Amino acid sequence: MQVLNFGSLNIDYVYQQTHIVRPGETLGSRSMQVHPGGKGANQSAALGLAGVAVKHAGRIAKDGEWLLAHLQKSGVDTTFIDTDAEHTGHAIIQVDDHGENAIILFGGGNQSIEEEHVEKVIQSYQPNDILLLQNEINNIPLIMRKAAEQGMKIYFNPAPYEDAIRDFPLDLVSCFILNETEGAGLSEALEMEEVLENLHKQYPQADIVLTLGGDGVLFKSADERIQVPANKVEVVDTTAAGDTFIGYFIASRINGMNAEQSLKRACAAAGIAVGRAGALESVPNPEEVDALL
Numbered sequence: 262m263q264v265l266n267f268g269s270l271n272i273d274y275v276y277q278q279t280h281i282v283r284p285g286e287t288l289g290s291r292s293m294q295v296h297p298g299g300k301g302a303n304q305s306a307a308l309g310l311a312g313v314a315v316k317h318a319g320r321i322a323k324d325g326e327w328l329l330a331h332l333q334k335s336g337v338d339t340t341f342i343d344t345d346a347e348h349t350g351h352a353i354i355q356v357d358d359h360g361e362n363a364i365i366l367f368g369g370g371n372q373s374i375e376e377e378h379v380e381k382v383i384q385s386y387q388p389n390d391i392l393l394l395q396n397e398i399n400n401i402p403l404i405m406r407k408a409a410e411q412g413m414k415i416y417f418n419p420a421p422y423e424d425a426i427r428d429f430p431l432d433l434v435s436c437f438i439l440n441e442t443e444g445a446g447l448s449e450a451l452e453m454e455e456v457l458e459n460l461h462k463q464y465p466q467a468d469i470v471l472t473l474g475g476d477g478v479l480f481k482s483a484d485e486r487i488q489v490p491a492n493k494v495e496v497v498d499t500t501a502a503g504d505t506f507i508g509y510f511i512a513s514r515i516n517g518m519n520a521e522q523s524l525k526r527a528c529a530a531a532g533i534a535v536g537r538a539g540a541l542e543s544v545p546n547p548e549e550v551d552a553l554l
Contacts (some may be wrong), residue, residue, distance in 0.1 A: 262270065262389060262390055262391065262515060263281060263314065263316070263386055263387070263390040263391070263516070264308060264313055264314065264315040264316070264384075264390070264391045264393065264470070264511070265306065265315070265316050265318060265341075265386060265390065265391070265393070265413075266304055266305045266315055266317050266318070266380065266392075266393040266394075266395055267298035267301070267318045267319065267374075267379075267392065267393070267398065267404050268299065268300060268301015268302065268304065268305065268315070268317065268318075268319055268363065268393065268395050268397065268398060268413065269300055269301040269302065269319060269350055269371040269395060269397035269398055270297075270299045270301060270302045270317075270319045270320075270321050270325060270328050270342065270349065270350060270370070270371065270449065270523055271297075271298045271299030271302065271349070271351050271352045271366070271371070271397075272295065272296075272297070272298070272324070272325055272328070272349055272350070272352075272538050273295065273296040273297065273298035273299075273351070273352045273354055273500075273539075274293060274294075274295055274351065274352065274353050274354065275293065275294045275295075275296055275354045275356060275500070275538070275539070276290040276292070276293050276353070276354065276355050276356065277290060277291045277292045277294075277356050278290050278291065278355055278356065278357055278359070279291075279357065280357045280359055281355050281357050281361070281362075281363045282363075283357060283432070284550070287311050288341075288405050289453070294538070294539070295341045296539045296540050296541065296542055297328045297331040297332075297540065297541040297542070298500070298501070298539075298540035298541055299350060299352070299397060299536040299540075300320075300325070300353075300373070300395040300418065300420060300462065300466060300504055301317065301319060301371075301395055301397060301398070302317065302319075302328065302331075302332060302395050303501040303504035303508075303540050303541050303544065304393060304395070304418070304504045304507050304508045305317040305332060305335070305337045305508070306331070306332060306335035306337060306508070306541045306544050307504060307505045307507065307508020307509055307512070307530070307544045308337070308393075308508040308511060308512055309332070309335040309336030309337040309459070309508075309545055310335050310336060310508070310544055310545070310546050310547065311508055311512030311513070311530075311550075312336075312516070312547055313508075313511070313512040313514060313515055313516075314336075314338070315336075315337055315338065315483070316337070316338040316339075316340060317332060317337050317338070317339055317341065317342060317343055318341035318342065318378070318382045319341075319342050319343070319370070319371065319374070319398065319553070320342065320343040320344075320345075320346045320370035320371065320373055320374055320378070321342060321343070321344055321346055321349040321350075321369075321370045322345075322346040322347060322348050322349045322369065322370055323346070324343075324349050325349030325350075325370070326344055329342065331541055331542075332422075332541075335541070335544070341382045343378060344371070346369060346370030346372075346373055347373070348367070348369035348370065349369050349370055350366070350367060350368050350369035350370055350371040350372075350397070350531070351366075351367050351369065352364050352365065352366050352367070353365040354500060354540075356498050356500070356538075360496035360497050360498050360499055360535065361499060362497075362498070362499055362500050366397065366421070368397075368399075368420050371397050371398045371399075371494065372399045374398050374399050374400045375400075376400065376403060379400060379403055379404050379407055383407040383408055383410075383411055383413075384403070384411070386408070386411050386413055387411065387412070387413075388411065388412030388413070389412065389413070390411070390412060390413050390416070390510065391413065391414050391415075391416060391515070392404070392405075392408040392413045392415050392416070393416045393417075393418070393507075393511065394415065394416070394417050394418065395417075395418045395419075395420055396418070396419050396420055396421055396422070396423070396426060397420075397421070401429060402428075402429050402430055403433075405417075405429065405430050405433050406430060406433070408433075409430075409433040409463040414435040414436075415433055415434045415435050415436075416434075416435060416436045416438060416458045416507075416511060417431070417434045417436070417437055417438070417510075418437075418438045418439065418443075418503075418507055419437070419439055419443045419446075419447060420439070420440070420443055420503070421443075422439075422442055422443040422446040422447065423446075425447070426446075426447065427447070431463075431464060432464065432466065434464065434466075434467050435466070435467055435468070436467055436468040436469075436470065437460065437464065437467055437468070437469050437470065438470040438472070438506075438507050438510065439469075439470070439471060439472070440471075440472045440473075440474070440503060441453060441471070441472075441473060441474070444456040444457075444471050444515070447460060447463075448460045448463070450546075453471065453473060453479065454479075456471060457471050457479050457481050457486075457534075458481075459528040460481070461481045465483065468480070468481070468482045468520075469481040470483055470510065470524070472503060472506060473491075474491070474499075475491050476490075476491060477489050477490040477491040477528060478506075478524050478527075478528060480520055480524055481520075482497045482520065485520065487520055487524060489521065489523050489524040489525055489528055490528070491528055491531075491532065492529055492531075492553065493530055493532075494531030494533075494536050495536060496535050496536070497535065497536050497537060497538055498535065498537065498538045498539065498543065500539065500540045501539070501540040501541065501543050501544065502505075502534045502535045502536055503545050504540070504544075505530045505531050505533075505534040505541060505543070506526060506528065506530065506531040507527070507529075508530075508544070509523075509526055509527040509529075509530040509531075509550065510523050510524065510526075510527035513526045513527065525554065526550060526551075526554060529550050529553040529554055530544075530545055530550045532553070533549055533550065533553075
């Protein structure tokens with residue numbers, strides 16, 4: 262089984278502040294750091310560190326070529342990353358004293374994925390190989406359809422959420438992994454149990470993984486419902502915690518763990534990530550994760 266992550270690659274500019282900037286406010290920052298990031302890159306790093314052979318497909322510019330080394334260090338194959346974009350995507354990330362964040366994204370190469378590139382990449386895969394997608398690149402409906410034609414299993418993290426996602430061919434998705442905001446948007450419900458049930462009714466073909474931050478995670482499939490609590494940790498920076506969860510959840514499933522075991526392992530990994538600053542660099546290795554189980 263091969264894993265392809267067709268996703269974003271960003272340069273993250275991280276600002277440590279007392280609180281998230283309010284409308285009309287000018288606020289000084291205590292520090293500024295530059296990190297590799299992007300939901301796609303973070304999730305590929307988590308998959309690679311968790312021991313899965315994963316290839317990342319995406320697009321950057323010359324100023325982002327240093328991102329490749331970080332992915333490769335995490336065990337990610339970067340063969341399918343184009344380096345001819347005009348700009349590399351980047352994010353401006355505010356992190357407050359409680360570890361919460363607010364993020365502004367500039368798409369750059371993430372929003373210039375070409376159909377020819379999609380077709381070239383997808384044709385390398387076979388039935389039952391896994392495709393992982395987020396919502397930080399363009400041409401997602403095309404990628405989904407091409408993957409489905411190849412018989413691939415599609416794991417979709419609809420982040421960041423926007424109403425246009427409802428028009429994607431979501432009936433092709435094998436597993437949704439989403440947080441409270443994304444779940445509420447996609448299900449048009451607010452209470453999390455209702456979100457879970459609505460999504461299961463709308464997409465009965467798919468497993469639903471609904472992450473709840475400090476309250477853990479809910480899981481619903483055709484034949485089981487599972488709830489797993491979050492690991493109690495001191496929060497430093499929540500950036501990439503969800504991405505870490507996703508990488509470790511998929512890796513655990515690929516390695517033969519059942520849903521509950523995979524959820525617990527993913528929660529442990531995410532708990533370690535929130536105790537560290539940065540995005541891609543906060544993803545733990547499997548020895549650290551398994552020591553908590």
